[in-house]
Amino acid sequence: MTKKILIACDSPRSLLDFRGKLIEQMVLQNEVSVFTPPIEQESIRTKLAVLGVTVYENHLRPSSVSLVQDLRYMAELYRLLRKLKPEVFFPYTFKPVIYGTIVARLCGIRRITPMLTGLGNTFLRRKRGPTLVQRITRALLSISLSPARHVHLILQNPDDYGTLRRSGVLKRGANAHVVNGSGVDLEQFTYSKPPVNPPSFLMVSRLINAKGVREFYEAAKLTRLSHPEATFTIIGAFEDNIDSISAELYEQIAGGNAVQYHGLVSDVRPFIEAASVVVLPSYYGEGVPRSLLEAMAMGRAIITCDSVGCRETINPDPGSRNGLLVQARNAKDLADKMHHYVVCPEDIVDSGRNGRAFVCQKFDVLAVNADMLRIMGIPASVVPVT
Numbered sequence: 001m002t003k004k005i006l007i008a009c010d011s012p013r014s015l016l017d018f019r020g021k022l023i024e025q026m027v028l029q030n031e032v033s034v035f036t037p038p039i040e041q042e043s044i045r046t047k048l049a050v051l052g053v054t055v056y057e058n059h060l061r062p063s064s065v066s067l068v069q070d071l072r073y074m075a076e077l078y079r080l081l082r083k084l085k086p087e088v089f090f091p092y093t094f095k096p097v098i099y100g101t102i103v104a105r106l107c108g109i110r111r112i113t114p115m116l117t118g119l120g121n122t123f124l125r126r127k128r129g130p131t132l133v134q135r136i137t138r139a140l141l142s143i144s145l146s147p148a149r150h151v152h153l154i155l156q157n158p159d160d161y162g163t164l165r166r167s168g169v170l171k172r173g174a175n176a177h178v179v180n181g182s183g184v185d186l187e188q189f190t191y192s193k194p195p196v197n198p199p200s201f202l203m204v205s206r207l208i209n210a211k212g213v214r215e216f217y218e219a220a221k222l223t224r225l226s227h228p229e230a231t232f233t234i235i236g237a238f239e240d241n242i243d244s245i246s247a248e249l250y251e252q253i254a255g256g257n258a259v260q261y262h263g264l265v266s267d268v269r270p271f272i273e274a275a276s277v278v279v280l281p282s283y284y285g286e287g288v289p290r291s292l293l294e295a296m297a298m299g300r301a302i303i304t305c306d307s308v309g310c311r312e313t314i315n316p317d318p319g320s321r322n323g324l325l326v327q328a329r330n331a332k333d334l335a336d337k338m339h340h341y342v343v344c345p346e347d348i349v350d351s352g353r354n355g356r357a358f359v360c361q362k363f364d365v366l367a368v369n370a371d372m373l374r375i376m377g378i379p380a381s382v383v384p385v386t
Helices: 012-017 020-026 042-051 067-084 094-106 132-144 158-167 213-226 247-254 269-274 290-297 331-343 345-362 365-376
Strands: 004-008 031-036 054-057 088-091 152-155 175-178 200-204 231-235 277-280 301-305 323-326
Touching: 004 067, 012 020, 012 031, 012 042, 020 042, 020 365, 031 067, 042 054, 067 094, 088 094, 094 132, 152 158, 152 365, 158 175, 200 213, 200 269, 200 290, 213 231, 213 247, 213 331, 269 290, 277 290, 277 331, 290 301, 290 345, 301 331, 301 345, 323 331, 331 345
Parallel strands: 004 031, 004 088, 031 054, 152 175, 200 231, 200 277, 277 301, 301 323
Antiparallel strands: none
């Protein structure tokens, strides 16, 4: 039976980059609409139109703190939900989850499936205790995620479930499900043997502090002291965010002395293919980092933090090691792990091969999407072979 589905997001790029395969599956037998901030890239609008997705735009600014803008967002969403009357409402990321779930409850939507793709800085421990923004966000989450038969929360790692339960945000009796991240398209991100001479290290991330940008930069400088042939690259946007790196650090990175910076790119695959190792020293509250899954799918060794979400990408089987874990906020430890791969290039190849096998086993986007569709109460359809 055809269902009406409304998706709410905080970034139009994520609709295709992170949810593209899921939407392709949804539209086979359902009417799908999206509620998104303004779409500036015409290619995104065109692709959604080809898929048959109806677009409704709003003025949400996910990283800003503005009560007026947030209330406006809620009002716009209320009117849209009353108009469309979808059987399934799927909001993801913080503001759409918090405000969207509250509004959808008021509108009597029968199936609400909010997804938190990581907890970000909301539960990051601070010496002086939670900030005002953290306290408000936690309180609103608690309201939006209060137990209800028709609300099914989707999380991307078991640590997030534990954090929400221990904090009291997620009450006993609430419906919560853990899936293996967002998955990765194994046909789009294909294996190739990594180059090892000279060794090259790539970081794919927005330029925010908690992603470990400074640690990568400092580790690059340390590594180059003994291995000047090694190269280091960062791709990702420097954007308006409450946790953006300082202008001083940005100028040092953009200067190109220790690290090559390429900004936001439309296709990460050529950069991953040119890399020996992909690095994400993040202590941000990740779900499961997509950049690491894409690197693993292409056969690249990874280095990441022993932190929430990131540790999920390292195979716990010592005989199938696909990468190395480092301590959070520790540039020296990161440099040591980089040194290991420089002097042991055979480990780059072995780790990359193991990473491809691990991602095929656990993070195939088709398997992840099948789990999500089941949680949403949407029958999975077989994609026709073309």
